[in-house]
Amino acid sequence: MKIGRRGFLSFVIGGAAGTALSPLPWKMMDDSSIWTQMWPWTPVPEDGEASYVNSVCTLCSGHCGITVRKINNRAVKIEGMEGHPVNNGGMCLLGLSGLQLLYGPMRVKTPLKRTGKRGQGGWEKISWNDAVSEVVEKLRDIRSEGHPQTVGFISGSDRGTVSRLFERFLTAYGSPNFMRMPSVRDSYELTQYLMQGVEALPGFDFENADFILSFGSGIIDGWGSPVRMSRVHSAWQSADVKVIQIEPRLSNTAAKSDKWIPINPGTEAALAMGLAHVIVKESLYDAAFIENYVEGFYDWKTRVIDKYSPETVASMTGIDTRTIVVLARGFANASKPLAICGRGDGSSPVSLKECMAVNALNALVGNINKKGGVWAVSEPDYINWPEIEMDAKASAGMQHERLDGAGSKTYPFTRYLLPRLPETIDSGEKYPLQALFVSEANPIYTLPGTQAVRKTLDEIPFVVSFSSYMDETAQNADLILPNHIYLERYEDVPTPVGMIQPLIGLSKPVVDPQLDTRHVGDVIIQMAKGLGGSVADTFPWDSYDSCLKETLGGKWNSLIEDGFWSDSGLRIQAFETSFDTASGKFELISRDTGSTLQFKPVNIEGDEKLYPLVLIPYDSIRLANSFIADPPFVIKTVEDTVLKGEHVFVEINPKTARAKGLREGQRVVLITPKGKAEVKVHLFEGIMPGLVALPRGLGHTAWDEFLADKGINFNALIGPVEDPDSGLDVAWGIRAKIEKA
């Protein structure tokens, strides 16, 4: 057959048209897209039987109930537990990312011993037996030399059996140096002790309040129990509860409030006193409560009337007198007004003056220990252990004054003053620390004055970290004895922060321990057994689990079943028996200490001439700022106006920026008396002119590659500033300047 030109063209064109009309090209396209996508390295998650385990999240002190979905023995999703009194199904983004912590690269996989210099990252694996005996030997040496007081313990919490075991160990060993990480709870505890004579936890009945006056508390920015706060915040929206937010920067809380009142940083106490002035002067207070249950009103009144007139307060705070008067009236005339303090996420204490002034506002409207008010919540009383066995060495060690100065003559009523540690150790007035244990705390990152804290830890010859994660403090330790993470262990979880209803939660293993880790409770018991003598006798339990089971007694079964135990029927205590002060009343000026407290204003560090700006921190719920840092999912949610590449943005008012010739996105150097860092500029109309704001929670040097080396740590640019009345570190800002990079 002969193929001519015409025949050839017909064949080609016909063939092309035929192919195009046939399903072939589409099928080929479909197939090729399938073939080019079936890569062996794309994981195919294994299917299996689904099950659910209830537990409690302990990534913060909010203590939400969680329900973990499992496929076979893998945990695949954390969800909020339906019907839990704290969160009722809701969950914050950190809690939702918990499985990234369980299976993540930031975990310490086995016990590690340092090789080479501290902080250089040289580690060798050692066995648990070797690790524990190394610690025991060290402790035995220190004790036999007669210096048991030189052993310190830093813990994220002092509540629940695990923390109590730490404290118990230290006491039996002979050291008073058990230290809790700071938070606004320090201020509240002290305030309630001085004004109400009780040792209690602050509780807030937000669910029943109808007017919220917040002195910078980040109600939806991580303050208190975050999911509970979100829930009450929504309830306020529906119930038309007024929320007034006082702070220099438009935080999320401020943006969501009914009224945002910008205030000069650090003058909150003066405003509280100014509001009290108006309430007292206009007789808007609860006269019956003041008359019957308040002591020292007339002296206090004189002070408030003399020193805090709206005009004086206006000049200090930058808030006009009219606003002060209207605010005071609004607060006093509401039926259930509630004033709260503790800036940002509440991880920093406030001055005693401020906390007492805010508490006084609540007392003026008679809103103490009652519906919609602020409560002194007593700890659920379930830890009843036998007396601690004290031998002569323990007793002698416990005679020493604490290193941080808490409970000393200067600060007799403050319980923990960890931020003072670098200074007291540096001064050499007392005694050095020879060994330090750290559990669920990351002091090198979270304490103000990073360099000083690091130097202090460097000088302690033996630092042991119980961290499950490779955080900054673990990185600078000599020995890491990794704890199981919260999804792998049993632990009791007492009343979540800020709740008024006593509650015990039980965190329990959702999956088997994934790595060669050990429950820190077990390690403490083994350390005690290793030391022998009275220390061993103080720990009559074989394991932590048996200790916990015995401690919880009859509650164990209901805790296993429901995940939490709650004290049914909240008892509202009569005012007659509420206060355990010298006068038996609520004391506006404490009889014990009224004369010694000076209530001096706490100044912002730095010379105004050299540093014309003020740097303040801000907290976001998207940036974890405790012993837990952001897992990959959480850092992914951080906006590109906060973090871009490795640069963090500082917020500056456009007016201030213009005066300094700065533009959006410009690289600058932020300098404070404590340090400097390169940052970028973000112009934000929601910040007072003259201020610079930097988020807390960035600038990690450890953890994992998804978080490390992004932005800067606020704590590296600030140092502690001591409140003369309580000794607490109350710095919330430092003077700063900006130079072009």
Place this chain on the structure above:
Amino acid sequence: MKEGRTHKKFQKFGMVIDLDKCTGCGSCMVACMAENNVPFRKDESNKLLSITWMRVYQLNNGMPFPKTDVCYLPRPCMQCEGQHEGHSPCVSVCPAIATDYSMESGIVSQIYTRCFGCRYCMASCPYHARYFNWWDPIWPDGMEKYLSPNVSPRMRGVVEKCSFCFHRYQLAKDKAFMEERRDIEEDEYQTACTQACPAGAITFGDLNNPKHAVSMMVEPDPKHSGRPKNPHAFRLLERLGTNPKVYYLSSREWVRRAGDNYLKSEKKVKKPVHHG
């Protein structure tokens, strides 16, 4: 549509997000990532490349200090219905039928194995709700243990987006089938973001079912492409006529106004006029 044994009344799943309640916490974003095996990379600060099926945007009223105001707006896929059912911007352009509109649920699907990555749908989506996998997803060693078998991890070269947690719908339907029920209850099918939201700001349900909370909240008007009758409710870029199934509530005028483009001369948020 005739109602019969096999032809039950169609559903139209939609979402209402109360921006007064939304605190901008980002729980919805993470709940979504954890539920749907969304990958992550070392640097996620380039938001054009960062895969977030649900993304929370920050809105600003543009006023100077101290009159500044900020509002957060979570943005899932709007599951647009278009002017005629199924005429979503993305569905109508996909050359591979890799994205389709389900008449049964009103959900816009994304079939990864069909997608060959032309990204036409991304260009057509006015909400930036679609994301392209520029890289293979890599989980750090051991972390693939938490991956859910209900959602297949995507591979390099395909587009992905919010599916209203379609696998949850399938599971709920399977369960109903096993229990010999024809319909699923409102609470049986809820998206991961709805479930997690600590503020209770997200409500999810069937817009065609007047008893579902979503219908009661926004009162969609079927005569006007589902436009809300509730004066506080609005949809994003309503004027484009994409007919989205995600509604927003806000008591603040400036927030509602931020939901669409207005000329300077238009002082008030006007009711949109649909043509076609």
